[in-house]
Amino acid sequence: MTDNVQTTIDGPNFEYTFDADRGTLRSLEADGREFLARGPLLNVWRAPISNEMVDWGTAEVEEWYELGLDRLEHAVESFEISDIADGVTRVEITTLVSAPDADAGFETTYLYHVFGTGDVLLGVRAEPNDALREGITNWLPRVGVQLEVPDAFSELSWHGNGPVETYPDRNNGAAIGTYAGAVSEQYVPYVRPQEYGNKTDVRWATLSAADGAGLAAFGRPTVNVSAHDVANLDRALFDYQLEERDGVLFNVDHAVTGVGGTPVQPSPEHRVVPDGPFEFVVGFRPRTADDLSPMELSRRRLPYAFASTSPVGGFEAEHDADDGTITASAVVRNAGAKPERIDVPLTVNDEVVASRTVDLAAGEKTTVSFEYDVPETGVFEVRVGDEPPRLFTAPRLSLEGEWRFRKGDDPARAEPEYDDSDWELVEVPATWEAHSEYTENDVFGWYRTTFDVPESWAGYALELPLGAIDDVDETFLNGEKIGQTGTFPEDGFETAWSEPRRYTVDPSTVAFGGENAIAIRVYDGGGGGGLHEGPLGPITVVPTGD
Known part of the structure; x- marks a missing residue:
C-alpha cells in the first residue's frame, strides 16, 4: 500500500511502514508484534560529560547548544521507493537535518534496503554544511543513528567490549566477548548525571523482551551502542531528578568522541570532527523468540554493498616520505540491481594518473589499490573516485x-x-x-x-x-x-x-x-x-x- 504519507513493505511474516513526511521508519511489525517506537534518525547529540561542561577547556557544550545539536529536526527533500531485485526493496530519503533556529546542519541521505528475510540494511551519508563546520571548534559528540523501542525490550545484550562501559579512549581494560544485562543496569551514577553506558567494537547488539523476542542491530564492521531508559539525562543535576522515559533509547553509532581525563581533552584520534561527509552502513532485524541467535545472524553474508550511498568509499592513502611513494586504496561497491563495470580513477592534483576497472555483480564489493611516485617537493592532493581528497606534502619537515x-x-x-x-x-x-x-x-x-x-x-x-x-x-x-x-x-x-x-x-x-x-x-x-x-x-x- 502506497500513498503520499506512508509506504508499507510486506514480507512473509513482517510489515514495515515508512513515513514519507517525516523521512523515517514508522513501524517494524513482525509476527503481529511492534518492535519500533521511533525510527532510526541521524543523531550527533549526547548528554555532555563533565569535561565538556566546565571552562577549564573550551566548554564544548556551549557550541553544541548554540548550533542546536540537541534539537535536530528533519526536513524531507525527497522520498523514493523501488523494487531493485527479487525480494529487495529500496527506499531512498534525502533530508536536511538541523535545528529550527540554526543555520548549521547536515545534508543527509538514508538508503534503506528491505529484504524478504526481514533484514533492513541502512546506509547513511551525512554532509555537514559550512555553518556546522565553522561552528565546531573541537569535536562533535558522536555520529550515528538513534531509535526508540517499546519499553518491554529492556534487556541489552551485545558482542563487543565489556562488561563495563567503554569509550574509544577508555577500553584497554575491557575484553571482547558476549555480555548481557538489564538496560537499567547500564546506568553509571556519576556525581552529576551525564552520558553513560557506551559499548565499543560492537559486532551486534539486541534489545529483548522477557520472552526472547527483540530488535537486533549489526555493525559493518563494528559500531558503538548504548541504551538508556531515562528521559532527561542532559537536564538533570542529580540522580533523583532523572525521569523514566516511555520506551528505550537505542544509539547505534558510527563514531563516538572519547572522554579524555581531568583536566585532559580527548586526543585527536579519539575525536569526531566534521571535516567531511560521514558514511556508514548498519543492519537491523526484528527477532522472534525462535529465530537464529544474534551471533548466527551476524555471520550471514548479507549484501551490505546494497546500502552504500556511493560506489567508492573507505578511501585510505599514505605517503612514504623516504621513497616518495603514495599508496592509495578504496572499496568499490555495486549498489545497483544488476552487474556493473565501474571505472575507478586515481587523481593527483586534478590529473588522472591511474585507473582501475572492476566488474561487480549486484551487491558485491571489492578493494582497489594504487601506487604513485611523487616528486621530491610539492603539495599533492590525492583522491580515489569522488572521495574527499587527502593532502600530502614533501619534503618532510620535522621540528624535533x-x-x-x-x-x-x-x-x-x-x-x-x-x-x-x-x-x-x-x-x-x-x-x-x-x-x-x-x-x-x-x-x-x-x-x-x-x-x-x-x-x-x-x-x-x-x-x-x-x-x-x-x-x-x-x-x-x-x-x-x-x-x-x-x-x-x-x-x-x-x-x-x-x-x-x-x-x-x-x-x-x-x-x-x-x-x-x-x-x-x-x-x-x-x-x-x-x-x-x-x-x-x-x-x-x-x-x-x-
Whole structure:
C-alpha cells in the first residue's frame, strides 16, 4: 500500500511502514508484534560529560547548544521507493537535518534496503554544511543513528567490549566477548548525571523482551551502542531528578568522541570532527523468540554493498616520505540491481594518473589499490573516485631536534631578527629540567628555531604540531602570534601541560621559499617545564578555505 504519507513493505511474516513526511521508519511489525517506537534518525547529540561542561577547556557544550545539536529536526527533500531485485526493496530519503533556529546542519541521505528475510540494511551519508563546520571548534559528540523501542525490550545484550562501559579512549581494560544485562543496569551514577553506558567494537547488539523476542542491530564492521531508559539525562543535576522515559533509547553509532581525563581533552584520534561527509552502513532485524541467535545472524553474508550511498568509499592513502611513494586504496561497491563495470580513477592534483576497472555483480564489493611516485617537493592532493581528497606534502619537515633555549622572559625574543646565537643548544622534546637543569617553578623560558618552507607550498596554510608544553605557551612565527594554550599568571594561571599543540598559520605569515623563525614563550607553574612531549612536526599544509 502506497500513498503520499506512508509506504508499507510486506514480507512473509513482517510489515514495515515508512513515513514519507517525516523521512523515517514508522513501524517494524513482525509476527503481529511492534518492535519500533521511533525510527532510526541521524543523531550527533549526547548528554555532555563533565569535561565538556566546565571552562577549564573550551566548554564544548556551549557550541553544541548554540548550533542546536540537541534539537535536530528533519526536513524531507525527497522520498523514493523501488523494487531493485527479487525480494529487495529500496527506499531512498534525502533530508536536511538541523535545528529550527540554526543555520548549521547536515545534508543527509538514508538508503534503506528491505529484504524478504526481514533484514533492513541502512546506509547513511551525512554532509555537514559550512555553518556546522565553522561552528565546531573541537569535536562533535558522536555520529550515528538513534531509535526508540517499546519499553518491554529492556534487556541489552551485545558482542563487543565489556562488561563495563567503554569509550574509544577508555577500553584497554575491557575484553571482547558476549555480555548481557538489564538496560537499567547500564546506568553509571556519576556525581552529576551525564552520558553513560557506551559499548565499543560492537559486532551486534539486541534489545529483548522477557520472552526472547527483540530488535537486533549489526555493525559493518563494528559500531558503538548504548541504551538508556531515562528521559532527561542532559537536564538533570542529580540522580533523583532523572525521569523514566516511555520506551528505550537505542544509539547505534558510527563514531563516538572519547572522554579524555581531568583536566585532559580527548586526543585527536579519539575525536569526531566534521571535516567531511560521514558514511556508514548498519543492519537491523526484528527477532522472534525462535529465530537464529544474534551471533548466527551476524555471520550471514548479507549484501551490505546494497546500502552504500556511493560506489567508492573507505578511501585510505599514505605517503612514504623516504621513497616518495603514495599508496592509495578504496572499496568499490555495486549498489545497483544488476552487474556493473565501474571505472575507478586515481587523481593527483586534478590529473588522472591511474585507473582501475572492476566488474561487480549486484551487491558485491571489492578493494582497489594504487601506487604513485611523487616528486621530491610539492603539495599533492590525492583522491580515489569522488572521495574527499587527502593532502600530502614533501619534503618532510620535522621540528624535533636542536632548538635554542634561554631562561627568563623578554618580548623581543619573538622577533625573527632577534640574535639568539649565544643561547643554549638543546634537544627537544624534553623537559627543561632535563635539558638545562632549570628546576625552579613559576618561571619563564623561550625556545627558538628556524626552518625552510618550499616555494612549491605557496598558497597553503601550514599546520605546526608542537607537542605538549608544560604549562602555558605563546607561539610566534616570523614575529606574528599564531597560538596560545593555557593562561599566563597575569590573566589567572591555568595549566595546559598535557594538551598537544597544533597551530594553523595563514599563508600571509609564511616565507615560502625561504627561512622561517619560530619562537615559543613558555611559563612553568610546576613540574618539568618546557617542550616536554612530541610530536613536534611534521609540518604539513592545509587548505585555506578560500
